[in-house]
Amino acid sequence: MEQLSPFYDEGISDTRFNLEHFNQGMSQTDVNQFMHKLLSTIDLSRLSEVYFQQLQVRLRLESIDIQFAEKTLSLGSKRPQTHPKTLSCLRSGDTFASIHYGFNRALSVGDWQILQQMHMYFCNPLNNALEHYKIKQFAMKDFLTSLGNRASYDEALSRLISQAERHQAPFGLLVLDLDNFKQVNDQYGHNEGDKVLIAFTQTLLHCLRDTDFAFRFGGDEFCCLLPDTTAPDIQVIAERIKAAVTHTGLLRKYNVSCSIGSTLYQRHDVAATMFARADSALYQAKQNGRNCIKVA
Template structure:
């Protein structure tokens, strides 16, 4: 056992492990029990939650992080202690994800083998979840700016409304319309117009908090949904965006600015009402 533990300690820090050191520990019935649960979903968040709960009941696991290209999914508590281990998920000789495991103590050799066995088994369901996430992301992102599209805006608005109805909270909507964009587009062509739109999207995103959302609503119109926002903080973000437009080189070069209208959620609002208030405020500011 001491020799096995030495072998474990030598290889436990690697992000990929040597199959020669891998020996099946769980039997077919136990593996089938794990696998059957993973087949119930391809949603990455739910899949990760299932994986975390199963490992938590099998190993001294206290935290799990699935790190992929576009986002991270975290479960439980993670820390920077020495019991953090990571294993890669490989597809066609390329790393598609990295799974970080956090334990309450050092694993013994048998536990390390169980982790390797379950990690291998989990890879195919995870790859299916990653492909689903990629397709879902493509369906909800604007191809040009990489912001959320109209469909993503509608879904996020509906989700914030549902949350506010269940647990009273304030959020705000910003409607942003570009000024002088049409003249630039007509004079310099759509290629330059596309660069302007990308610059606007990047500028807006940089002015938001991590908990806020930005969307390209259509054409040269953008929207932002600001969570847990007061009137004062909404005004601060509005001013920050307008100032950032003035300081962005490409936008300043072409004199492109923006008009912004805002509206704070009220308990008797509908989604349509909230949007119309923000849209009307934007047109008042534009005029």
């Protein structure tokens, strides 16, 4: 992994940066403008987009992959690049992120200096954004199941609707409710009820694709968002969930099944209209004797 040149001393602060080292690098005006853009947001996704845009303008960057905590945030072309570069971001001597830069051309000495310079300035805002991201992720998780909570669902649904509007990317919504769950709490206590919810969560996640999202709204109500999905796909996934629940030991022991309402994004949908259709379908499934799937 390529590291920063020796003159990138971790102890040098942004305000004391010595431009004499960069005969072919960025001017002080460029640095100030660049830093101003980086400091305009602490949101990880937005910050990464700003950084990528700046690199595209200055260095014709094709792609960027930011790796942190076993996650990767990718922007730009998905094609393999012929001249990749990798640099680390350090905090107290330890790597907290690795950034893979994709180029389709060899970098000149001046371009390589600019890349290192921009990377160095990006690391501190990136560190702050990652800390913010961790706090936000914690706040958007259900404590018991570790699934996303209602706030997480709202954010993910809003993002998928925006993508659907811009790129005609279809996606589906499942609203799920556990049948006979209340009697578990009433007869065996909430500790046993919690075990049932955890068992259902594990079963649900096993049935979903890697690209799908699962959320717990509270109690025994769950939702799933299914990107890049057609109506037949939604039905297959819903059937898989329903069947898997009936074969899960703890759920079968307490006669807990699953009713599901499903719908596909329709043009001009907003969050409320889409959820209302799926929730109405769930109500019909409950009315039809439970342990079934209804499509809206």
